[in-house]
Amino acid sequence: MNTTAVLVTGATGYVGGRVVLRLIDAGYKVRATGRSLAKLKSRAWAKNAQVELVASDALDMESIKRAADGCWAAYYFVHSMNVSSPDFVETDRKAAENMAEAAKSVGLERIIYLGGLGYEDEFMSAHLRSRQEVGKILASGGIPVTCFRAPMILGSGSASFEMLRYLVDRLPIIITSRRVFTKSQPIAIRNVLVALVKCLEIKETIGETYDMGGPEILQYKDLINIYAEEAGLRKRIVIPTRWMTPRLASYIIHFITPIPRYLAEPLSAGLGNEMLVKDGGRLQKVIPQKMLTARETIRMALERMGQKVIKSSWMDAGAYKPPEWGRYNDAPYAGGAIEESWYDVTLKAPPETVWEPISKIGGDTGWYFANWLWDLRGFIDSLAGGYGRRRGRRHPVDIRTGDALDWWRVIDASPGKRLLLVAEMKAPGEATLEFRIEDMGGGLTKITQIASFLPRGLAGIIYWYAVWPMHFFIFRGMLNGIAKAAGAEVVEGPVEIKPPPHRRV
Known part of the structure; x- marks a missing residue:
């Protein structure tokens, strides 16, 4: 060797x-x-x-x-x-x-x-x-x-398998x-x-x-039937047509599955x-x-998914681009006017206890408050050609830098300290969502939740101020939901705080 x-x-x-x-x-x-x-x-x-x-x-x-x-x-x-x-x-x-x-x-x-x-x-x-x-x-x-x-x-996490899985799971009648x-x-x-x-x-x-x-030697129709049998589903009705072009099919696949249209x-x-x-x-x-x-192969893939053992996924690939304006070193006016909402809460619990529900956020767990609003925003994103919430998570508990998470991408996952997400949704600007965890001593931990948005043009400014009033209810609700999920007593907050004049990495 x-x-x-x-x-x-x-x-x-x-x-x-x-x-x-x-x-x-x-x-x-x-x-x-x-x-x-x-x-x-x-x-x-x-x-x-x-x-x-x-x-x-x-x-x-x-x-x-x-x-x-x-x-x-x-x-x-x-x-x-x-x-x-x-x-x-x-x-x-x-x-x-x-x-x-x-x-x-x-x-x-x-x-x-x-x-x-x-x-x-x-x-x-x-x-x-x-x-x-x-x-x-x-x-x-x-x-x-x-x-x-x-x-x-074929295999758990491959794009081809995930496309097959979602189509068969979600469509009893498949027009293809x-x-x-x-x-x-x-x-x-x-x-x-x-x-x-x-x-x-x-x-x-x-x-x-x-x-x-x-x-x-199989046809794709055979794979549909095999998957349905192995997943314990009723046999799917497959209706082939001549007018279903790859482009039209891509829009349907994008809407039904987490697979983006470009793929x-x-x-x-x-x-x-x-x-x-x-x-x-x-x-x-x-x-x-x-x-x-x-x-x-399909049976093994379903077993691995049931055991939550997926070594890698098609979602792992792709560009990893933290926004330059999110590095928090420049003057406030550099690169454009950045809009922010800061909220914090102090809990009676150690940082590792607080981190646990934060690390599980998104996917099947949801967002700890008003999940229907997150679903609605994801649905709108899907209609606009974005990912929506259909990607879910790679793993329900484990979270890593670079992971896809609903319409977000994990930029930093530091256990017990910080979770930073950058949005990959369709919006008139760039957005990040951050959770900072600070050990206050005496068995107390502070969570600071920060939403940041760099608007593009007038449409971006209108978008920010349209959703900004909702932050008061959503972010307070999320922080209370995280506290409840952690089994932690709320000592102070949640409350809106003023962003510092200069942002830090």
């Missing part, structure tokens, strides 16, 4: 996060990289002695060179299909070019890439075409690339396109991970391309491409393993 580090790009993503765990278990040294060091530090494997964390951006040539320097192999899990990349094809192309150049510059021995299964024709979706283009670009740098071409990946009759070989995430990690030990995989696929459209379009293993099953001959059926 090579004792130098293996680079894992996209380590905070769904596949990348799981590969890091597998590499650790296999005894490899790992250099995990992503755009946000804070997000990397929040992962369960971050403090493992075999892991080194490095912040890098594939669109920044120098940063990816620094990340790759000193490594002997690299996994490439970078994908730009997110809301911050309107042209994911061009962004992925540039990122792949940078990786190919960086790999050649630092002398990597090999690159391992997970692409999409499909064969080029006039009907291939833009997403699959881009995935295959990335593989070719990586190989153009002269460093051998092992390319795994995967179909739909004729793409539900397209054949594919969906594969379990467990089988994907085995191949990705095992190939490091097998030299004959260097520079090779392998088709990946499960043991069955739902390429996933829906991809269902129209046959994803079948056509290389004679070469991968199974080189890396033999028990291939899980779709039913076995």
